[in-house]
Amino acid sequence: MGGRGDGKGIPHRYIQRCSVKEEIIFAGFGGQGIMLMGKALAYAAMNNGRHVTWMPSYGAEVRGGTAHSMVIISDEIIASPVVKEPTICVVMNRPSLQKFETRVKKGGFLIVNKSLIDIDAARNDIDILNIPATNMASELNSLKSANMIILGALLAKRSIVSLESLIDALKDALSVSNYNMIPINEKAIRKGFEYGSR
Amino acid sequence: MKKILMCGNEAIAEAAIIAGCRFYAGYPITPQNELPSYMSKRMPEVGGIFIQSESEISAINMVFGASLTGIRAMTSSSSPGISLKQEGISYLAACELPAVIVNIMRGGPGLGNIAPSQSDYFQATKGGGHGDYHTIVIAPASLQEMADLTILSFDLADKYRTPVMILGDGILGQMMAPVEFKSLKPKVESFGKKDWILDGCKGRKPRIIRSLLLAEGELERLNLKLQKKYNEIKDKEQRCEVLYGDDSEIMLVAYGTSSRISRSVIERLRKTGKKIGMLRPISLWPFPEKELKRVAKRAKAFLVIEMSCGQMIEDVKLAIDCARPVYFYGRTGGEIPSEEEIIKTIEDKTRS
Amino acid sequence: MDKIFKKPESIRDVGTHYCPGCGHGIVHRIICEVVDELDIRENLIGIAPVGCAVIAYDYWDFDVTEAAHGRVPAVATGIKRVRPDKIVFGYQGDGDLAAIGTAEIIHAANRGENITIIFVNNTVYGMTGGQMAPTTLLKQKTATTPSGREQKTHGFPLKVCELLSVLPGVVHSERVSVHNPQNVLKAKKAIKKAFENQIKNLGFSIVEVLSPCPTYLGLTPQDAVKWVGEEMAKEYPIGIYKGAA
Numbered sequence: 001m002g003g004r005g006d007g008k009g010i011p012h013r014y015i016q017r018c019s020v021k022e023e024i025i026f027a028g029f030g031g032q033g034i035m036l037m038g039k040a041l042a043y044a045a046m047n048n049g050r051h052v053t054w055m056p057s058y059g060a061e062v063r064g065g066t067a068h069s070m071v072i073i074s075d076e077i078i079a080s081p082v083v084k085e086p087t088i089c090v091v092m093n094r095p096s097l098q099k100f101e102t103r104v105k106k107g108g109f110l111i112v113n114k115s116l117i118d119i120d121a122a123r124n125d126i127d128i129l130n131i132p133a134t135n136m137a138s139e140l141n142s143l144k145s146a147n148m149i150i151l152g153a154l155l156a157k158r159s160i161v162s163l164e165s166l167i168d169a170l171k172d173a174l175s176v177s178n179y180n181m182i183p184i185n186e187k188a189i190r191k192g193f194e195y196g197s198r
Numbered sequence: 199m200k201k202i203l204m205c206g207n208e209a210i211a212e213a214a215i216i217a218g219c220r221f222y223a224g225y226p227i228t229p230q231n232e233l234p235s236y237m238s239k240r241m242p243e244v245g246g247i248f249i250q251s252e253s254e255i256s257a258i259n260m261v262f263g264a265s266l267t268g269i270r271a272m273t274s275s276s277s278p279g280i281s282l283k284q285e286g287i288s289y290l291a292a293c294e295l296p297a298v299i300v301n302i303m304r305g306g307p308g309l310g311n312i313a314p315s316q317s318d319y320f321q322a323t324k325g326g327g328h329g330d331y332h333t334i335v336i337a338p339a340s341l342q343e344m345a346d347l348t349i350l351s352f353d354l355a356d357k358y359r360t361p362v363m364i365l366g367d368g369i370l371g372q373m374m375a376p377v378e379f380k381s382l383k384p385k386v387e388s389f390g391k392k393d394w395i396l397d398g399c400k401g402r403k404p405r406i407i408r409s410l411l412l413a414e415g416e417l418e419r420l421n422l423k424l425q426k427k428y429n430e431i432k433d434k435e436q437r438c439e440v441l442y443g444d445d446s447e448i449m450l451v452a453y454g455t456s457s458r459i460s461r462s463v464i465e466r467l468r469k470t471g472k473k474i475g476m477l478r479p480i481s482l483w484p485f486p487e488k489e490l491k492r493v494a495k496r497a498k499a500f501l502v503i504e505m506s507c508g509q510m511i512e513d514v515k516l517a518i519d520c521a522r523p524v525y526f527y528g529r530t531g532g533e534i535p536s537e538e539e540i541i542k543t544i545e546d547k548t549r550s
Numbered sequence: 551m552d553k554i555f556k557k558p559e560s561i562r563d564v565g566t567h568y569c570p571g572c573g574h575g576i577v578h579r580i581i582c583e584v585v586d587e588l589d590i591r592e593n594l595i596g597i598a599p600v601g602c603a604v605i606a607y608d609y610w611d612f613d614v615t616e617a618a619h620g621r622v623p624a625v626a627t628g629i630k631r632v633r634p635d636k637i638v639f640g641y642q643g644d645g646d647l648a649a650i651g652t653a654e655i656i657h658a659a660n661r662g663e664n665i666t667i668i669f670v671n672n673t674v675y676g677m678t679g680g681q682m683a684p685t686t687l688l689k690q691k692t693a694t695t696p697s698g699r700e701q702k703t704h705g706f707p708l709k710v711c712e713l714l715s716v717l718p719g720v721v722h723s724e725r726v727s728v729h730n731p732q733n734v735l736k737a738k739k740a741i742k743k744a745f746e747n748q749i750k751n752l753g754f755s756i757v758e759v760l761s762p763c764p765t766y767l768g769l770t771p772q773d774a775v776k777w778v779g780e781e782m783a784k785e786y787p788i789g790i791y792k793g794a795a
Binding site for chain 2: 039042043046051052053054055056076077078079080081082084172173
């Protein structure tokens with residue numbers, strides 16, 4: 001993590017870091033925890049003193065096969081929360097790959113949930129990480145945690161926040177009634193991080 | 199209390215509760231649905247009233263009834279629903295009843311689409327309904343402002359006994375960003391101080407709230423009284439943010455979401471040495487004409503950025519008496535102007 | 551000599567703008583008598599409609615607000631929800647309640663709002679010049695049905711009490727008439743009951759009052775009351791549609 005502080009108890013101005021601007025799209029189908037992924041990452045970045053926005057796809061579009069949320073994390077004030085060309089894109093199912101692959105910014109990063117996507121991403125001007133996230137989640141007996149596995153892998157490749165601050169942010173992103181999900185989610189994040197670090 | 203991530207619709211709702219709003223009536227419409235949902239959960243917790251009405255027309259009239267009892271009341275909707283509320287807003291203005299109306303604008307005309315838009319500027323600032331009246335129109339541009347300015351809106355509504363509209367758009371309503379409620383507090387103490395409410399005529403003469411004024415000269419007198427109030431509001435309540443007002447040759451004018459994009463453009467161009475700034479109206483009515491006149495002394499040209507075909511531009515021209523060229527760039531139908539498009543417009547206009 | 555007939559305290563001592571033979575004055579008076587008898591004048595908020603009764607507040611001596619056309623039940627809902635301790639009643643004509651405000655009345659009734667609605671049905675639009683109302687009888691001539699109301703083009707007379715009586719939120723739906731003294735007394739009894747229901751927190755009450763409009767029926771006041779008692783009451787039977795007597 002390049003010696004970066006996680007910001008806990010440390011005033012914002014003492015945290016050393018290079019300038020960050022990531023524009024991220026998380027996409028999949030309803031029930032995959034797409035909204036939560038974005039929220040958890042946004043909270044972690046916010047707790048580190050960064051500017052964040054989170055924007056859902058809303059209205060009728062939600063029922064059109066893919067749901068997605070857009071997260072921007074930046075050291076500067078964020079103008080529009082709408083992401084047109086993501087620097088990082090997570091696709092959790094096949095329709096999402098087909099919809100968003102072409103939109104990833106040149107040199108950007110695409111994470112593909114290989115368990116549920118039986119085609120390959122075709123771009124060769126971006127980094128691509130294929131990860132069998134749903135299979136890995138079922139090894140943890142927690143199919144719903146595929147989203148957290150991917151988040152862990154994402155942090156291994158792009159150190160936007162520290163692993164620990166993401167895990168801490170689960171408390172903010174989840175409602176109190178879902179706090180019992182925190183241990184399994186933490187496990188999933190660490191498993192994904194390991195995979196991404198290989 | 200630390201900052202929390204919340205969407206704009208929820209930030210307005212929570213701030214309304216803090217402002218002492220205890221009555222909400224509304225009808226679902228995208229992209230403002232998080233607001234009534236939040237209210238349906240929160241109002242019972244604070245002993246307030248939430249009603250999902252049968253229509254926007256009914257909602258605004260329920261607010262009319264609630265407001266005349268002295269309670270702080272609000273409704274919210276998005277563009278097509280706000281059109282339906284205009285009759286009620288005219289009656290609120292005529293009867294001098296305070297209320298807060300939230301419009302999270304979407305693309306129009308007609309049913310339009312559910313994407314963010316700023317095409318209800320004329321409707322909001324020029325009256326909207328029938329008759330000689332204005333509503334105060336407040337335009338937040340960030341999540342924190344969604345909260346802060348909601349408190350202000352309730353205060354202004356009570357202070358001037360007039361409906362106040364909060365004008366946002368689908369992006370501001372839907373996006374989540376950090377917001378803090380800790381220091382928020384209403385400034386206008388209104389509870390128990392309204393000597394015009396209807397609560398039964400015990401120990402006093404009966405009161406009448408009405409807007410039908412048939413006797414000769416009676417309605418003109420009301421209108422002149424309202425105008426006096428509006429002039430006072432124009433004098434005291436103009437609000438805006440000025441960015442690089444002291445040395446800018448080109449001033450952008452934008453509010454809400456388009457001001458966020460404009461701000462980004464300015465920071466980019468400043469790095470290249472361009473003397474560019476922005477005036478961001480926070481009150482759309484009253485329009486911040488005093489400040490515009492002031493920056494016009496230095497600025498050579500204005501560029502108005504809107505998510506419409508050009509509505510606020512008319513007020514910019516009026517405010518500076520067309521003393522400087524006023525250019526326009528906008529996207530419409532739910533589209534958002536990009537930084538690149540705005541930069542290109544600036545290059546085109548300053549080259550010629 | 552003792553004065554044995556005097557004005558109710560709740561009615562102002564002024565002449566009204568209503569036409570000779572109009573039923574509104576009678577309905578105003580019996581409402582005010584009931585308000586006095588129940589001793590609720592100082593705890594009352596009335597809502598005036600758009601239509602001939604728009605300036606009812608010139609005659610009623612208690613707190614009154616106007617509502618936009620047809621929106622009386624919505625305004626009443628707003629007031630009553632905030633102040634359940636106040637007595638709230640709406641006064642509506644046939645255009646206000648049964649045409650432009652149909653959505654509001656049905657939904658306020660269906661929510662079972664604890665309010666009282668007095669609905670004056672005279673089968674025509676008086677204030678705008680005698681046009682067809684939703685309650686105009688078939689074949690009845692009005693300014694907009696010069697050859698008489700035809701079902702094919704204008705539909706049937708709307709039966710409000712019958713319609714509302716099927717809603718579970720309604721505790722009392724009754725039709726009365728003011729075409730003769732005997733019926734005026736019955737109308738007063740129904741209106742009193744409708745206010746008592748609210749005082750007891752029972753829910754939504756509506757009293758429809760058949761009322762003469764000699765001007766736009768083109769009849770003398772005497773013939774107009776006769777027409778209400780004979781023709782109108784045939785289409786709109788007097789009686790209780792919901793709730794005990």
